[in-house]
Amino acid sequence: MKLLHHPERKDILLSSVLYALSDPVRLQIVAQIHRGGEQACKSFEVPIAKSTLSQHVRTLREAGITHTRIYGTQRLLSLRSEDLNERFPGLLDAVLRSYGESREEIELRQEYEKQGS
């Protein structure tokens, strides 16, 4: 089985976390996992190609934001909330709260719905 690298808690860097969160698609993925718990990549409501999604998922994992679990042919993603809160207290909550209130999520949803119609 392919082993995926996840950085240890102490090696999670603030600049990498902020970079990983600085993309509307990745923010949307993180917000969706935060709302619904561990879920498969295919459940993410983002208007992008599968290969692009894989890149985003990788960026999140390598920054230490998400944990990817391989289950059969699926990749299940969960948030490393405990690691992040221990390392950078309040940061993830502040980002998710800001994201929920910003227009960026709404715009991404509209784009998604337009593509799906």
Next chain:
Amino acid sequence: MKLLHHPERKDILLSSVLYALSDPVRLQIVAQIHRGGEQACKSFEVPIAKSTLSQHVRTLREAGITHTRIYGTQRLLSLRSEDLNERFPGLLDAVLRSYGESREEIELRQEYEKQGS
């Protein structure tokens, strides 16, 4: 006098703010302004060339994080704390707190001192 563009509060985007903060040098600049208030670019304790610093300063201004005021030959930078707190409550504080406690600032300082010695 050259006019510098600053985005209006409503146009400050979360993803742009997080991107601008995702670089150790820019984090250091923001932390230094947060500690000492408005100050000139030349006062920033960062181990980089002047042209690179100008790029970082521009990225911070265009993201809506800092305000640049031209005073004679100097450029004075201040934090747009009120705009950021209104737009994304708690975000800047969480980032600065995380930064102060992370190793990244220390590493940057060491590099700076090594270059200066």
